Amino acid sequence: MICLFERYAGDVSWRHSEILIPSADIRESRPKVTLVARMATSVGNYDYTFDWEFQTDGLIRVTVAASGMLMVKGTPYENVDDLGDKEDDSGPLISENVIGVVHDHFITFHLDMDIDGPMNNSFDKVHPEKQRVPTGKSPRKSYLKVKKYVAKTEKDAQV
16 A cells, blocks of 8 residues: 655745845745655565655655564673674674674665556656847846757666
């Protein structure tokens, strides 16, 4: 099962103070709110939480958190002083006769981008390009215009 919820990201999404109109006192800000799709699963002695966070600026962030019971094994040692220089290579002594086993967790993702079928999807890369303003048309000399490129191959889409 999954749950969907909105979460305040703790950041400001945007804020603005108008300085070009001295007589106006215009100030506005909005908090950054993200949509989170969360899934939790139990694997062995661990509980994993997967959060897919969709942000209003288009960013997608994935986080994985693990909780649950420690993986442990028994040992004849009751105290770190008993170990001397014979410390067990498999992990630290965390309680009397108990070693916390040192190990890794690897999470891999496969993203299938063929959501609407293999032919209906595209990936657009956007690049800002400098544009000159004709003399006398504006106090500005240039501005940025976004140029869109549609990737034809997966290699073209690499960023």
